[in-house]
Amino acid sequence: EVYLLVTKKDVPGIKKCKILFVENLFGSATVKEIIAKSETEYTAIVKQDTLLELGQFALERFVSIAENTSAGLTYSDYYEIKDEVRQPHPTIEYQEGSLRDDFNFGDLFLFNTAAMKELQFDEAYSFSGFYDLRLKISQKNKIVRIGEFLYSSIETDERKSGEKLFDYVDPRNRATQIEMEKVCTHHLKTIGAYLKPEFKKIDFDKSDFKFEASVIIPVKNRVKTISDAIQSVLKQKTYFSFNLFIVDNYSDDGTTEKVEAFAKEDARIIHIIPERKDLGIGGCWNEAVHHASCGKFAVQLDSDDMYSDENTLQKIVNKFYEENVAAVIGSYLMTNFKLEQLPPGVIDHKEWTPENGRNNALRINGLGAPRAFYTPVLREVKIPNVSYGEDYSTVLAISRRYQIGRIYEPLYFCRRWEGNTDSALSIVQMNNHNFYKDKIRTFELLARKKQVRSRK
Structure with a gap:
């Protein structure tokens, strides 16, 4: 019939x-x-x-x-x-x-x-x-x-x-997303992968760092955008010392020369060209995070993008202490190169809740930006050496034990252009990305099941 x-x-x-x-x-x-x-x-x-x-x-x-x-x-x-x-x-x-x-x-x-x-x-x-x-x-x-x-x-x-x-x-899909979260959470409880809102505390005073924060920019062939990104970091106003790591993954379009010029003028810039030639974005991050001069907090900025004002770094670091979290994720505004707003506008991930955010994180396709991490925890977890989903994988792993802090006001401009790595992917590329993230979710799901069993 x-x-x-x-x-x-x-x-x-x-x-x-x-x-x-x-x-x-x-x-x-x-x-x-x-x-x-x-x-x-x-x-x-x-x-x-x-x-x-x-x-x-x-x-x-x-x-x-x-x-x-x-x-x-x-x-x-x-x-x-x-x-x-x-x-x-x-x-x-x-x-x-x-x-x-x-x-x-x-x-x-x-x-x-x-x-x-x-x-x-x-x-x-x-x-x-x-x-x-x-x-x-x-x-x-x-x-x-x-x-x-x-x-x-x-x-x-x-x-x-x-x-x-x-x-x-x-926001137009908000009611649907609330329902989807309920469905997923119920599923996680049924299969023994749900994590109760119980988190490991951090003693920030135990760690000894010369710099309070490091901004990390992995870059390859972004001669059109890297200067804006660097300048948006250097103009940050903070009550602490910070530096800027630019991990240059063998650019050949003039990016290297631009970074070198900035580094000669400002001692806060550490320009790294890795010895390894097999690094993705995650691997470039690891080069900076495990560097002796990395600060207590490692803060992300993509080479395409810019911090929205001079207070971004201070707001992020404040959030670590205010909420005792191992990672902080902000919000951003989608713009074109003229910094004119593009739909859907502000990406703030208000679907996140302190109680259930890490469970719902297994359902959604991303967690937001800019991302910042408490460096000792990040050094322990380590970032996958890939160029897609490395951030998602890392935050999922950290959230298994620690609380994640959120800032819902836009902290940076995400500039969309034809050079973005996700601007117009083929079906095969989209499938590869989606399969990898599902694999990451599978690894995390199994780890959470194991953690739940160990606590019974």
Whole structure:
């Protein structure tokens, strides 16, 4: 049987299709209605109201894989049709840490009906019914990807990757995000990975540093932007001594010469060209953090960006002492090169709460900027030697034991331009990034499960 879910009662009938009226397409009540109406061994759900063209024996292939693997949920790669051109859109493997509510399964899901009927739905959600369904299925069943292009779909969201990155912090999506957090938190409690709001304290007086803070800028080939970044640091007004590490990862566009010129004029600048030639952004950070002259607090600034005023560094350091935290994350304003605001404007991550922020951090795709760390803890954790997700991985690991401080006013300008590393990524690049972050979440999830077990 085929059911068409509608939210309006005046939808005309369709041949060989039953109309099913629902209040909300993505709510818990809709999920329950689907489960109640499902009477066959498998239930196929199409979540988008777009044209789908099934490939040769596609449903048979879905069912065959589902049966052979005893999967609770099966999904596949697919083709996208844009302007009548068919392009392959591979998906990625589902991992235990694939907790993002925007994980891309494609448009066609095949559920094991018996597995769905065994589920208990204790909460009623307006927006998060399918997210709740997927997480509940994953608790006792396998989620299996078929690495084959089994159908074609018409693409409806044609924004560049860089424009989609911040959907989860858009204030217009706030109600949805609150629900998603509840769903994820309940899941973490069920699987034994939820961390109670109990944090390790820090004695800042135990550490002995010549400098109170160090700003760290890893850079490679940013001749257009590095001067602005450096100047925004040097003009900082503080009640303490600080320095600036610029870790120059073998630039060849004139960046090195610009940094050298600044370093000759200001003794606070430490210009490092690493001996190693296999370093990503994380590795460059490690070079500075483990340097003898690194300050008590290591503060981030990207080579594209600028601090918003001369008080940024002081505000960040104050927050460490005010709240006894091992890391501080600020907020930033999205701008163009003229510092004119771009949508969505201020990225402040107000979804964070002191009590549950580190649990919800496993669901969202980023944690904000600028980031700053208590150096002894950062030296212990160490930053992954990669150029994407290294910051996310580090904050997750630190938050497992320590509280994270937040500043909700913009502390820097994030300047978007064609040179940004995430401005217009290909599907393959986006998949690589998403797979890596899911892998990081998986590592962290397992570590948290172990920590929870050890405290029982």
